Every structure is written in C-alpha cells, then in structure tokens.
Amino acid sequence: MEYFAYSLLDSAYAEATRDTEFSLPEFKLKLNWNKNFKSAWLTFASIGALLAILAQAQSASAAYYGPRSDYYVRTNGNCLHVRTGPSRYYASVACYRNGSRLPRIVGYRNGFARLSNNYYVGANWINTRPGTGYTSGPGVGGISILSVGSRGSAVARLQRILGVTPTGYYGYTTANTVRNYQARNGLRVDGVAGPQTLAAVGF
Numbered sequence: 245m246e247y248f249a250y251s252l253l254d255s256a257y258a259e260a261t262r263d264t265e266f267s268l269p270e271f272k273l274k275l276n277w278n279k280n281f282k283s284a285w286l287t288f289a290s291i292g293a294l295l296a297i298l299a300q301a302q303s304a305s306a307a308y309y310g311p312r313s314d315y316y317v318r319t320n321g322n323c324l325h326v327r328t329g330p331s332r333y334y335a336s337v338a339c340y341r342n343g344s345r346l347p348r349i350v351g352y353r354n355g356f357a358r359l360s361n362n363y364y365v366g367a368n369w370i371n372t373r374p375g376t377g378y379t380s381g382p383g384v385g386g387i388s389i390l391s392v393g394s395r396g397s398a399v400a401r402l403q404r405i406l407g408v409t410p411t412g413y414y415g416y417t418t419a420n421t422v423r424n425y426q427a428r429n430g431l432r433v434d435g436v437a438g439p440q441t442l443a444a445v446g447f
C-alpha cells in the first residue's frame with residue numbers, strides 16, 4: 245500500500261514537471277586587468293601601511309601586557325620619571341631607578357601606564373624583566389619638568405645644586421630659589437625647573 249502511494253506521487257511529480265522549463269540568469273564576467281591590478285596593488289599597499297602602523301603602535305607600548313604587578317623599569321640606565329598625569333607635560337614627582345620594581349599597573353593611556361598609586365610612567369620603559377645598570381642623567385619618560393608639588397630624588401638633586409636643603413619636595417622655597425636663579429641668568433622667570441633651567445644649572 246505504501247509502495248503504491250509513493251508510485252502515485254512520483255508519477256504526479258513527473259507529469260507536473262514534464263513541460264517545465266528552467267532558465268538560469270546568464271552572468272558575464274568582464275575583467276579589466278589593468279584597473280583590477282591597480283586596485284589590488286592599492287589594497288595590498290593599504291594593508292602593508294596598516295600593518296606598519298600597528299607594529300609601530302605595538303613597539304610604542306613596549307612591554308605593556310595589561311594590568312599586573314610584576315613590572316620593572318628597563319631603560320638605558322637613566323631613571324624613569326613618574327608623572328602626575330599621562331603626558332610628558334605633567335609634573336615629574338619622582339624618578340624610579342633603572343631595574344626597580346614598579347607599583348601595580350592598573351591601566352594604560354596615551355602611551356603611559358597608570359600605576360596603582362595614581363601616578364604615570366612612560367610605557368616604553370617598562371618590562372617584565374628589570375633593566376641593569378645605572379647612569380646618572382636627566383632621566384627618561386619625557387621632558388623633565390619640576391614644579392611645586394614635585395617629589396623625589398630629582399628634586400633633591402636640584403635643591404643640592406641650588407644650595408637649598410635637599411628635602412626632596414619642591415615647595416615654595418625651592419620655587420623662589422629657582423625664580424632668583426632664572427632672573428640672574430636671563431631665563432624665563434616662572435619658578436618652574438623646565439628643560440632650559442635644568443640644563444643651565446647642570447642638572
């Protein structure tokens with residue numbers, strides 16, 4: 245009985261489709277090799293430029309692998325400036341020696357790693373392996389700017405050069421001493437020890 249039903253269905257399908265004509269659309273593919281080659285070349289050139297930018301961005305972020313607590317200063321020997329914000333124009337409050345362990349890193353912004361103490365260091369000079377050796381110098385991590393509120397060994401060094409008691413804190417006494425030095429030496433008198441003032445004092 246089941247076989248008979250399937251036979252009838254097959255016969256009905258064959259009858260219904262006997263005179264049916266199927267027509268498929270015709271596709272014509274025309275290639276202009278000169279134009280397509282130029283487009284492919286531009287595509288590959290764009291991809292290459294994008295990869296170069298990504299590689300440069302990766303090297304610019306140095307060894308920053310995300311929030312973790314085992315980062316060290318790895319420089320050419322100089323200390324690494326610690327700043328109050330994610331830019332070289334923020335005040336430097338300290339300078340971590342090459343090879344020293346950093347506080348836990350909790351974020352990343354503008355090429356600077358944010359530390360758990362809410363200060364920032366240049367990400368180019370951090371790594372999971374500590375740097376070796378120490379070289380005295382102005383430090384790395386952007387232009388060295390010392391101003392009221394700055395702290396650390398860089399401030400103490402400047403104070404010693406200027407004959408101020410080396411407290412390591414850049415207060416109003418240090419700022420006034422810097423102003424006097426700037427006025428005597430034809431520098432801009434603002435009480436801020438920027439690159440020109442630091443170079444003039446032999447920092």
